[in-house]
Amino acid sequence: MDLKKYLARHARAVDAALNRYLPRDNAKPATIHEAMRYSLFAGGKRLRPILTLAAAETCGGAVKDAIPAACAVECIHTYSLVHDDLPCMDDDDLRRGRPTNHKVYGEGVAVLAGDALLTIAFEILAKVKPVSRHPVAAHIAELAHASGSRWLIGGQVADLEGEGKRLSGDELKFIHRCKTAALLTSSIRLGGMCANATTQQLKSLTDFGQALGLAFQVIDDILDVTQTTEKLGKTAGKDVKAIKATYPAIFGLDHSRTEAHRLTRKAHAALKPFGAKADTLRALADYLLERDY
Ligand code: GRG
Numbered sequence: 298m299d300l301k302k303y304l305a306r307h308a309r310a311v312d313a314a315l316n317r318y319l320p321r322d323n324a325k326p327a328t329i330h331e332a333m334r335y336s337l338f339a340g341g342k343r344l345r346p347i348l349t350l351a352a353a354e355t356c357g358g359a360v361k362d363a364i365p366a367a368c369a370v371e372c373i374h375t376y377s378l379v380h381d382d383l384p385c386m387d388d389d390d391l392r393r394g395r396p397t398n399h400k401v402y403g404e405g406v407a408v409l410a411g412d413a414l415l416t417i418a419f420e421i422l423a424k425v426k427p428v429s430r431h432p433v434a435a436h437i438a439e440l441a442h443a444s445g446s447r448w449l450i451g452g453q454v455a456d457l458e459g460e461g462k463r464l465s466g467d468e469l470k471f472i473h474r475c476k477t478a479a480l481l482t483s484s485i486r487l488g489g490m491c492a493n494a495t496t497q498q499l500k501s502l503t504d505f506g507q508a509l510g511l512a513f514q515v516i517d518d519i520l521d522v523t524q525t526t527e528k529l530g531k532t533a534g535k536d537v538k539a540i541k542a543t544y545p546a547i548f549g550l551d552h553s554r555t556e557a558h559r560l561t562r563k564a565h566a567a568l569k570p571f572g573a574k575a576d577t578l579r580a581l582a583d584y585l586l587e588r589d590y
Contacts, residue, residue: 300584333414340394348484357492357574366487381453382397390532430493452474463542519544519553523550528590
């Protein structure tokens with residue numbers, strides 16, 4: 298399988314569907330719709346929705362049936378980035394290679410664009426086709442739980458409160474699990490749910506997602522100190538400047554790389570019950586480990 302082609306094809310399918318689901322940028326009031334589209338179509342890698350689609354395929358489902366879930370996940374992810382960049386949070390000027398949402402539209406509209414992306418995620422997810430094991434409400438509950446105060450938002454709170462403090466490795470892992478791994482895991486689980494995955498299949502996908510999500514954030518921490526702003530499309534070296542706890546800061550670069558490899562092996566191991574059907578998920582895990590932006 299040509300992974301580059303797979304990524305491009307699935308990203309195109311997600312982009313086309315997002316374009317259909319989002320209000321036009323001239324829909325009244327135009328500013329909010331322009332602002333939502335500005336961040337959503339800024340060139341994100343679409344990793345989470347691609348994982349949703351790949352998980353659905355792994356469980357024998359069709360891509361088209363997982364498209365609403367994939368788009369919903371990307372809307373939540375983009376909202377979290379828009380809010381994370383605000384001056385009251387990480388205060389960043391650059392995201393996805395462009396000025397951040399509040400730099401273009403002002404703080405008020407950026408807060409609202411994030412809110413609207415969060416809300417429309419559930420409007421889109423509600424379009425998912427119910428299957429015998431997973432009614433629409435189960436999909437909604439899944440994404441709400443992962444995006445809520447126990448996980449995504451909880452991670453952001455712990456991150457904010459940890460700034461400038463010496464955190465332990467366990468405290469750092471807690472933040473990474475909540476802030477990054479939970480939404481990534483949920484993206485994968487939702488793909489499985491669209492394909493009517495069994496409890497056992499969902500358990501394997503969860504184990505895969507948790508290990509992959511943690512590996513993803515360890516790599517993100519490494520890239521923050523090893524890559525340039527131009528390459529990342531977001532401000533490099535930000536974590537060091539903000540005196541943030543990161544894997545390289547606590548464990549050193551070498552150990553962080555070793556840990557990312559260990560977690561990727563763990564992710565692979567979780568896919569064993571799927572046999573060759575999970576080859577795409579395996580290739581995606583390797584791709585994320587080797588990525589340089
Ligand atoms: C504000 C509720 C709220 C949450 C914010 C997700 C998050 C929590 C903050 C964003 C900053 C950050 C370090 C998030 C961790 C996850 C991560 C590495 C996001 C970047 O994901 P990519 O690389 O980005 O997939 P693109 O732009 O390609 O989609």
